[in-house]
Amino acid sequence: MVDLVNDINRFGGVTLRADICKILNIEYPIFQGGMAWVSTYHLAAAVSNAGGLGIIAAGNADGEYLRNQIKNIKQLTDRSFGVNVMLMSPFVEEVMRVIIDERVPVITTGAGNPGKYIKALKEAGIKIFPVVPSVPLAKRLEQEGVDGVIAEGTESGGHIGELTTMSLVPQVVDAVNIPVIAAGGIGDGRGMLAAFALGADGVQLGTRFVCSKECIVHENYKHAIINAKDRDAVASGRRTGHPIRCLRNKLTRQFEKLEETGGTNEEMEELGKGGLRKAVVDGDVENGSVMSGQIAGLIKDIKYCEKIVQDLIHEYNSNLVNIKKF
Numbered sequence: 387m388v389d390l391v392n393d394i395n396r397f398g399g400v401t402l403r404a405d406i407c408k409i410l411n412i413e414y415p416i417f418q419g420g421m422a423w424v425s426t427y428h429l430a431a432a433v434s435n436a437g438g439l440g441i442i443a444a445g446n447a448d449g450e451y452l453r454n455q456i457k458n459i460k461q462l463t464d465r466s467f468g469v470n471v472m473l474m475s476p477f478v479e480e481v482m483r484v485i486i487d488e489r490v491p492v493i494t495t496g497a498g499n500p501g502k503y504i505k506a507l508k509e510a511g512i513k514i515f516p517v518v519p520s521v522p523l524a525k526r527l528e529q530e531g532v533d534g535v536i537a538e539g540t541e542s543g544g545h546i547g548e549l550t551t552m553s554l555v556p557q558v559v560d561a562v563n564i565p566v567i568a569a570g571g572i573g574d575g576r577g578m579l580a581a582f583a584l585g586a587d588g589v590q591l592g593t594r595f596v597c598s599k600e601c602i603v604h605e606n607y608k609h610a611i612i613n614a615k616d617r618d619a620v621a622s623g624r625r626t627g628h629p630i631r632c633l634r635n636k637l638t639r640q641f642e643k644l645e646e647t648g649g650t651n652e653e654m655e656e657l658g659k660g661g662l663r664k665a666v667v668d669g670d671v672e673n674g675s676v677m678s679g680q681i682a683g684l685i686k687d688i689k690y691c692e693k694i695v696q697d698l699i700h701e702y703n704s705n706l707v708n709i710k711k712f
């Protein structure tokens with residue numbers, strides 16, 4: 387049974403909504419996106435300590451890397467935290483074993499269907515929140531027993547689906563009876579409020595948390611986001627079936643050229659190889675993959691996670707009272 391809270395809906399009636407804070411033992415319904423190479427224990431611990439759900443990304447790393455990350459986060463926080471599993475990783479099986487072994491409280495998944503791992507995770511008492519880019523996958527995973535879904539719109543950074551957050555979230559909310567977390571294009575309290583207006587029970591933010599003091603990405607990466615304008619986060623490789631949204635640079639222009647000249651999927655893959663590491667670790671924001679959501683243009687500063695979370699809540703509440711009634 388999920389915990390429910392009463393909410394007065396727009397017709398004056400009572401709507402039952404999931405209380406994600408109670409379910410996950412967190413203070414605010416704010417997830418930090420699990421971003422490969424970016425979401426290390428430093429960032430995740432800071433977000434959890436600020437009252438949100440900090441999430442370590444396993445990315446393409448192996449089980450030993452993840453075990454070490456989990457050990458470190460446990461030194462920095464007593465609060466709940468999560469791990470994001472990138473389902474295309476060659477190490478997914480061992481990563482799942484470490485998650486079960488270490489009794490991680492909650493996992494999120496991305497870039498695939500986590501169906502075959504659900505039973506073992508549930509038996510270990512681990513809560514599962516997969517990212518879904520569509521209604522059918524949300525419904526299917528609800529039937530398979532996940533605890534909630536993250537409806538992620540194409541505004542997000544990194545690997546993306548087709549639908550926008552505005553279209554996807556209310557359709558998923560209507561299709562399932564489990565908590566829905568909205569992701570994609572949310573960077574401040576107004577975005578959070580909009581997500582709740584669409585029926586979401588929580589929000590997930592990635593790009594906003596990249597520009598935090600605690601995030602370990604190279605300073606060049608953070609400044610590339612801060613300097614980005616509204617149309618600078620572009621999607622490459624839609625034709626391959628695995629589109630990736632990054633800030634426009636030499637690499638995205640090479641992708642564009644390859645797409646125009648009919649390059650193969652293998653050529654696209656080869657071009658992208660190692661690109662995220664190049665940007666995150668080396669700070670090469672011209673030749674690397676500077677994964678970022680469309681909301682980059684809104685982000686203008688580097689703040690502590692505590693401040694990011696507090697500002698979100700303050701902006702949410704102040705905008706809530708300013709919204710016009712008809």
Ligand code: TUI
Pocket residue numbers: 422445472495496497498499517518519523538543544545546547630658662677
């Ligand atoms: O996973 C993400 N975003 C990511 S993963 C990633 S890792 C990486 N990629 C390239 C180079 C280096 C590292 C970067 N960004 N977001 C969650 C997400 N999941 N977006 C879309 C999906 C998704 C897509 C299809 C989820 C499920 C799905 O299901 C297909 C199926 O099998 O039914």
